[in-house]
Amino acid sequence: MRRMTARPANAHQARLLRLLRDGGPNSRAQLGDQVDLSRSKLAVEVDRLLETELVVADGLAASRGGRRSHNIRLNPHLRFLGVDIGATSVDVAVTNAELEILGHINQPMDVREGPVAVFEQVLSMAAKLRATGLAEGFDGAGIGVPGPVRFPEGIPVAPPIMPGWDGFPVREALSQELGCPVMVDNDVNLMALGEQHAGVARTVADFLCVKIGTGIGCGIVVGGEVYRGTTGSAGDIGHIQAVPDGRPCACGNRGCLEAHFSGAALARDATEAAEQQRSPELAARFEANGTLSAVDVAAAAAAGDATALDLIREGGNRTGQVIAGLVSFFNPGLVVIGGGVTGLGHTLLAAIRTQVYRGSLPLATGNLPIVLGELGPTAGVIGAARLISDHLFSPA
Amino acid sequence: MRRMTARPANAHQARLLRLLRDGGPNSRAQLGDQVDLSRSKLAVEVDRLLETELVVADGLAASRGGRRSHNIRLNPHLRFLGVDIGATSVDVAVTNAELEILGHINQPMDVREGPVAVFEQVLSMAAKLRATGLAEGFDGAGIGVPGPVRFPEGIPVAPPIMPGWDGFPVREALSQELGCPVMVDNDVNLMALGEQHAGVARTVADFLCVKIGTGIGCGIVVGGEVYRGTTGSAGDIGHIQAVPDGRPCACGNRGCLEAHFSGAALARDATEAAEQQRSPELAARFEANGTLSAVDVAAAAAAGDATALDLIREGGNRTGQVIAGLVSFFNPGLVVIGGGVTGLGHTLLAAIRTQVYRGSLPLATGNLPIVLGELGPTAGVIGAARLISDHLFSPA
DNA sequence: CCTCCTTTGTCCTGAGAGTGGAAAAAGTAG
DNA sequence: CTACTTTTTCCACTCTCAGGACAAAGGAGG
Numbered sequence: 001m002r003r004m005t006a007r008p009a010n011a012h013q014a015r016l017l018r019l020l021r022d023g024g025p026n027s028r029a030q031l032g033d034q035v036d037l038s039r040s041k042l043a044v045e046v047d048r049l050l051e052t053e054l055v056v057a058d059g060l061a062a063s064r065g066g067r068r069s070h071n072i073r074l075n076p077h078l079r080f081l082g083v084d085i086g087a088t089s090v091d092v093a094v095t096n097a098e099l100e101i102l103g104h105i106n107q108p109m110d111v112r113e114g115p116v117a118v119f120e121q122v123l124s125m126a127a128k129l130r131a132t133g134l135a136e137g138f139d140g141a142g143i144g145v146p147g148p149v150r151f152p153e154g155i156p157v158a159p160p161i162m163p164g165w166d167g168f169p170v171r172e173a174l175s176q177e178l179g180c181p182v183m184v185d186n187d188v189n190l191m192a193l194g195e196q197h198a199g200v201a202r203t204v205a206d207f208l209c210v211k212i213g214t215g216i217g218c219g220i221v222v223g224g225e226v227y228r229g230t231t232g233s234a235g236d237i238g239h240i241q242a243v244p245d246g247r248p249c250a251c252g253n254r255g256c257l258e259a260h261f262s263g264a265a266l267a268r269d270a271t272e273a274a275e276q277q278r279s280p281e282l283a284a285r286f287e288a289n290g291t292l293s294a295v296d297v298a299a300a301a302a303a304g305d306a307t308a309l310d311l312i313r314e315g316g317n318r319t320g321q322v323i324a325g326l327v328s329f330f331n332p333g334l335v336v337i338g339g340g341v342t343g344l345g346h347t348l349l350a351a352i353r354t355q356v357y358r359g360s361l362p363l364a365t366g367n368l369p370i371v372l373g374e375l376g377p378t379a380g381v382i383g384a385a386r387l388i389s390d391h392l393f394s395p396a
Numbered sequence: 397m398r399r400m401t402a403r404p405a406n407a408h409q410a411r412l413l414r415l416l417r418d419g420g421p422n423s424r425a426q427l428g429d430q431v432d433l434s435r436s437k438l439a440v441e442v443d444r445l446l447e448t449e450l451v452v453a454d455g456l457a458a459s460r461g462g463r464r465s466h467n468i469r470l471n472p473h474l475r476f477l478g479v480d481i482g483a484t485s486v487d488v489a490v491t492n493a494e495l496e497i498l499g500h501i502n503q504p505m506d507v508r509e510g511p512v513a514v515f516e517q518v519l520s521m522a523a524k525l526r527a528t529g530l531a532e533g534f535d536g537a538g539i540g541v542p543g544p545v546r547f548p549e550g551i552p553v554a555p556p557i558m559p560g561w562d563g564f565p566v567r568e569a570l571s572q573e574l575g576c577p578v579m580v581d582n583d584v585n586l587m588a589l590g591e592q593h594a595g596v597a598r599t600v601a602d603f604l605c606v607k608i609g610t611g612i613g614c615g616i617v618v619g620g621e622v623y624r625g626t627t628g629s630a631g632d633i634g635h636i637q638a639v640p641d642g643r644p645c646a647c648g649n650r651g652c653l654e655a656h657f658s659g660a661a662l663a664r665d666a667t668e669a670a671e672q673q674r675s676p677e678l679a680a681r682f683e684a685n686g687t688l689s690a691v692d693v694a695a696a697a698a699a700g701d702a703t704a705l706d707l708i709r710e711g712g713n714r715t716g717q718v719i720a721g722l723v724s725f726f727n728p729g730l731v732v733i734g735g736g737v738t739g740l741g742h743t744l745l746a747a748i749r750t751q752v753y754r755g756s757l758p759l760a761t762g763n764l765p766i767v768l769g770e771l772g773p774t775a776g777v778i779g780a781a782r783l784i785s786d787h788l789f790s791p792a
Numbered sequence: 793c794c795t796c797c798t799t800t801g802t803c804c805t806g807a808g809a810g811t812g813g814a815a816a817a818a819g820t821a822g
Numbered sequence: 823c824t825a826c827t828t829t830t831t832c833c834a835c836t837c838t839c840a841g842g843a844c845a846a847a848g849g850a851g852g
Contacts, residue, residue, distance in 0.1 A: 032829095037810085038811050038812070039830075039831090040810075040833095041810055041811080044809090063818090063828080064827090064829090065819080065826095065828060066820070066826085066829065067827080067828045068818070068828085068829080069829060069830085070829085070830085205626075206625065206626050218725065220725075220726075227602075229727025230727050231759055233724075233727045233757065234726055235725065236760065237721075237724060239724055240724050241720070244640065251757060253755065324637070325633075325637065325721060328633060328635055328636050329614065329616075329630065329632070329633050329726075330725075331624075331625025331626050331627060331628070331630035331632070333626035360635070361629065361635055361647060362554070363554045364625070364627065366627070367626075367627070424800080424801080425799075425800060435800085435801075435802090435841085436801095436802080436840070436841080437838085437839055437840075440838095440839090459848055459849070461799060461849070462799025462800065462848055463800040463801080463849095464799085464800080464847070464848065465799080465800060465801085
């Protein structure tokens with residue numbers, strides 16, 4: 001099948017496409033209820049969308065008491081590619097136009113191998129998904145990278161953990177390779193978009209999405225739109241000082257949040273505890289694997305290991321203190337916690353909640369849910385698909 | 397003269413009114429250059445605005461090489477009232493439609509006397525300004541109060557330093573009294589609006605405006621619009637923890653920024669230093685007045701008093717640490733420092749800059765100006781006028 | 793003062809967007 | 823089979839708006 005290239009011709013069409021994306025197949029009459037257009041106008045715009053083949057007829061809807069309406073839906077052959085490049089692994093997924101995941105693969109990979117090597121792997125993963133018959137090609141792709149991005153151009157800028165990527169024209173290069181439009185963003189922003197589209201943040205206009213993985217970042221959503229800051233580095237909370245004169249951090253300062261709590265810090269603390277024989281559970285796991293990660297800490301904690309629980313609690317307290325400050329400043333309607341450490345679960349969440357509810361004023365915390373992300377590892381790829389669909393479903 | 401009641405009928409008219417507000421009198425041809433409307437369309441909209449008397453003809457413009465264009469300007473009889481209620485004083489000013497201050501008075505007043513007493517004084521100040529012939533009435537008023545506001549309704553919510561105002565219908569009450577439209581906002585947000593309209597932030601889309609007065613607050617501007625948060629308490633940074641296990645704060649926590657540095661904290665520290673004879677300058681001033689304020693500290697510092705300088709530096713360091721965190725999080729294009737303590741000047745600014753440039757990552761600070769506000773005590777009233785004019789110059 | 797050129801303002805026509813009524817089409821309920 | 827509802831199409835009419843033609847007003851040079 002040839003790929004779709006059409007774009008909505010005006011704001012009305014864009015609106016309709018997004019309604020179909022977010023609400024699934026829909027009858028013309030139901031669409032009419034949602035858009036405040038005259039029947040004739042709506043019919044004209046829908047007909048034009050049908051001509052572009054972006055949407056297709058989809059049988060008859062159930063009767064609402066009279067003549068049955070004709071259903072329409074987004075073209076079921078449309079395919080988006082969602083790519084979430086983490087520090088130590090890559091997720092690639094294929095979605096339909098309604099952003100439902102049709103196929104998803106994850107592979108370990110060190111982002112420091114550089115853009116060329118990583119993209120080779122991404123493309124082979126995409127090819128593998130295509131080979132299963134899920135897609136014959138892609139109509140658009142969203143890419144998340146673990147560092148700041150100059151958003152309009154889709155180019156990483158001064159990314160601390162992936163220095164080889166600085167200035168690499170990710171958007172252009174991948175657009176060439178894939179032969180479709182591409183948008184690039186920070187992985188944390190994509191997680192926020194994902195949770196907004198299909199997760200816990202569906203109904204909230206202003207929220208924060210804290211991702212605790214190898215590093216720590218925070219997606220900021222203002223009025224339903226991701227806020228990226230002046231240079232694309234907004235939400236970079238890993239290097240906020242959490243402990244005065246604390247541990248040295250890779251950034252050159254001391255006491256950064258990330259130095260005290262993150263996937264990497266947790267692994268180091270756990271290894272230290274194992275070596276010093278402060279924790280039988282962790283020592284046993286260290287013995288078995290020769291290395292420890294956040295997953296091991298989670299397992300030890302689940303088994304009731306006091307040291308592991310302490311590590312989680314203390315990290316949660318640090319993180320919670322920082323978040324408390326952000327809550328005072330930003331007054332969000334929701335805080336989502338996500339990323340690799342969600343395995344640490346409610347011990348972590350409880351510690352964060354305690355600090356935030358204690359450290360911020362009641363007006364800001366009074367009605368503030370602090371919850372774990374709902375989508376887990378799929379948040380990033382769904383967010384990536386959402387990013388490119390937002391771009392394509394907007395007036396040209 | 398009868399008051400204007402007309403509002404722009406559509407977005408084009410609103411756009412034109414704002415151009416005239418921000419750019420002053422303008423020729424029709426120049427307006428045409430800025431708005432991307434056909435000449436005919438522009439002529440129609442301008443004629444309609446002339447009919448409403450919101451704008452008036454204003455002679456002929458200089459020739460640009462051919463026929464001279466007709467100038468138009470906002471009706472010179474339009475008057476806005478800007479009110480900035482601080483913790484310890486009230487500013488009231490009258491502006492024309494271009495938001496130029498025509499008259500401005502300031503009076504000490506304790507906000508804790510409650511809304512009824514304060515509004516009595518505000519109304520008498522407004523009457524005094526009117527009596528000078530500057531205005532025959534007001535076409536709109538903006539009010540700033542030192543606490544969070546439920547913005548759509550214009551009602552303070554849970555304001556810590558003005559408990560008697562909780563739930564008082566400020567907007568409605570003042571609209572009744574003044575007989576014109578009223579908008580209410582947090583005083584810090586109005587300072588940000590003021591600096592954006594006529595001060596240092598004219599060309600920046602995303603910036604922070606930190607106001608250090610009796611308390612500490614922060615105006616947040618995202619994409620040119622003030623961000624107020626879910627419950628109107630965004631920017632309430634005075635109660636972010638700056639010192640672990642620090643001084644007790646009125647809010648019940650310990651180590652809040654406001655407890656360690658603010659007009660109130662500075663006065664207390666200075667008094668203590670004077671009583672303990674650690675500072676001859678401060679002691680002398682304490683002797684003379686029986687009380688000390690930030691102004692005295694500024695004067696002592698200017699005279700080279702080491703203790704005063706230390707107080708300022710330490711406060712600046714604390715504030716700078718908090719701002720460093722906010723800069724990492726928000727990645728603004730500018731940070732403005734304002735409020736009563738601007739008298740402390742460059743000693744304070746230098747301390748803040750040091751902490752921010754040291755404590756945030758280079759990508760966020762690389763091109764980040766940190767400057768004092770340009771408007772001083774007029775920022776609030778200009779912001780108030782801007783607030784109501786934004787409201788009135790938008791489609792009904 | 794006159795001519796030529798530029799800019800500004802006005803008028804007019806035609807294309808397109810959009811509304812809302814009428815009627816046909818397709819159901820349901822009894 | 824009838825009465826009523828909902829959906830869809832068709833059509834006439836209004837409104838907006840762009841852009842061209844032209845008139846008005848001014849500058850520059852002779």
